[in-house]
Amino acid sequence: MVSVPSPSSSREPRTSPVVVGGGKRLAVLAGLAIAALAPFGRATAASDPARVHVAGTLVDELVRGMLPFDVALASPLGSAADGGAPPSPAVVSVTELRYCGGTDQGGGRFRATLQSGPLGAVGLPLLVADDICRHTLDDLSRRLARGETSAGRDSGTAIADIEASWRPWELRLSLARVIGLGPSKPGGPRPLGGLENRGDLLVFATSGLRTVTAAGDVLTFHVAPWFGPDAVDLAVLIGENGAGPPSARPTVGGHTMVFSGAGTNVVFEFPYGFANQILRQLTATRPLAIPVDPDVMDLQNVSLAAASSGLMVTGFVTPRSVRETARLTVLAGGDEARVASVRAEAQLENCAGLGTLAAMACSARNAGRGAAAAGLGAALTQKFQGQLLRDLAGPQAWRFDVGGDRRDRGHWIEIQGAVQHVTPGARGVSVGGRFAGTGGVAH
Numbered sequence: 001m002v003s004v005p006s007p008s009s010s011r012e013p014r015t016s017p018v019v020v021g022g023g024k025r026l027a028v029l030a031g032l033a034i035a036a037l038a039p040f041g042r043a044t045a046a047s048d049p050a051r052v053h054v055a056g057t058l059v060d061e062l063v064r065g066m067l068p069f070d071v072a073l074a075s076p077l078g079s080a081a082d083g084g085a086p087p088s089p090a091v092v093s094v095t096e097l098r099y100c101g102g103t104d105q106g107g108g109r110f111r112a113t114l115q116s117g118p119l120g121a122v123g124l125p126l127l128v129a130d131d132i133c134r135h136t137l138d139d140l141s142r143r144l145a146r147g148e149t150s151a152g153r154d155s156g157t158a159i160a161d162i163e164a165s166w167r168p169w170e171l172r173l174s175l176a177r178v179i180g181l182g183p184s185k186p187g188g189p190r191p192l193g194g195l196e197n198r199g200d201l202l203v204f205a206t207s208g209l210r211t212v213t214a215a216g217d218v219l220t221f222h223v224a225p226w227f228g229p230d231a232v233d234l235a236v237l238i239g240e241n242g243a244g245p246p247s248a249r250p251t252v253g254g255h256t257m258v259f260s261g262a263g264t265n266v267v268f269e270f271p272y273g274f275a276n277q278i279l280r281q282l283t284a285t286r287p288l289a290i291p292v293d294p295d296v297m298d299l300q301n302v303s304l305a306a307a308s309s310g311l312m313v314t315g316f317v318t319p320r321s322v323r324e325t326a327r328l329t330v331l332a333g334g335d336e337a338r339v340a341s342v343r344a345e346a347q348l349e350n351c352a353g354l355g356t357l358a359a360m361a362c363s364a365r366n367a368g369r370g371a372a373a374a375g376l377g378a379a380l381t382q383k384f385q386g387q388l389l390r391d392l393a394g395p396q397a398w399r400f401d402v403g404g405d406r407r408d409r410g411h412w413i414e415i416q417g418a419v420q421h422v423t424p425g426a427r428g429v430s431v432g433g434r435f436a437g438t439g440g441v442a443h
Contacts, residue, residue, distance in 0.1 A: 048271040049224075049235040049250045053257035055265035056099040056230050058437055062413050065439035068095040068115075071201055092116060094201075096125055097162070100133035101229040108164035108227035111137075114178065116156035126159065137161055141179045157181045162201060166225055169207035169245050172200050204411075207245040210401045213282065224249050233257060238277075261420050263434040271428040276303045283315065292383065296320045304429065309333035309340060311389075311424035316347075319376060326373045337389040337422040342380055346373035389422040396433070413439040 070093045096113035103109050111133060113126050126144060135143070141159060161176040207222040219238060222245035226233040235250045257267050270278075279302045282288060287298030302315035310333030318325045329343040346369035351362035397416035417435030 048274060049237050050274050051252060051269040052234040053267040054232045058265045059099045059232055062437040062439045063097045066411055066441060068093045096127045098127045098132055102227035110162040112160045112162050114158045114160055137177055137179055144181055168249060169222055171204045171206050173202045174200050211398060260432055264420055264432045266435050267432045269428055269430050272304050279303055306426050307331055322372050324369050324372045326376055332389055337424055339387050344373045344377040346370045390419040393419040411441055
């Protein structure tokens, strides 16, 4: 553990500034400003939420990893009017789920494949075409009935429209319409009577979601979704010390989020206040070790702020080879947020009021610290000059535990990929990238 001097200490940051070019694996003075933001952090309810713009294709990937799963319904696939048994308890397996945009009421719409009975052998996928969401459920059932795929002929298979609705702090999935794919009566598709009125299919908590940092801290956060035509927007709040969410949906203002750059499927927007709470959580009480061959540097008290050139990152760094602390100020700017400079300031002792010999010794120590800061700056310049913030972030991988459903089954999602752009702004930082995802049920 490295002790970072406070302003009240006898060592004061008052002289020996050294200005140098800077770059990579300084990665959590500049890169931590990006990489550490991705798994979020701890914010109070009063903080502006972070915003996340997730492409519908990535939503499909995340959901696919959780399939198949079974749900209990109050009637089987079929009804007395269709020649089936009278309504009685039944289990239906959800084997496919595709995001199809928002509804007029502000909810989300999914298209699903259902199979009667508990989990078992899953047939060939039905919802594979790119235009699967553009067809009505009736038209889609006719296409499948005409034999455009050999799957779905079983009388125990159905396709369905599922609606997602959110209220603090639960996400509810409900059956809107179901059509069986078995033999139909003359006149076209056969709705499965009664299933549309069975209430909630699944209910997930969207508060108390957790992730674990590399240092082992458990972070708890709360998410509120908005459903768009081809993406889902999320407002993210983190409970201070695991505190619960506010009673109402968080207010999100500003511009409409869009994807920028080829292949980008996630965009994060972090207000500076929110980002600094993250960075304090990660670096205030213990240092973060950053390898800078052949040395290791301990970083503490990292923070972000807007600068006239773009972005300013500040913090304290202590190379383990010399055990002297310097204050670094990293400036990055331009359209691609390239590191422009690093300012290293040695943390000096206050020699005023000391006796002659003590003052001489104090001045000698300060001279050594100034030389160490100059050497640190020169080393960073030589090794890292001119790097992009997106390169500093490096590959990203995060796993989140998602709240359980009414059967107390927890779920998890995992996202991994690379940052493609970093754009500092007056109020925060926008980070976009290309990510792949998966998910599953926590047993």
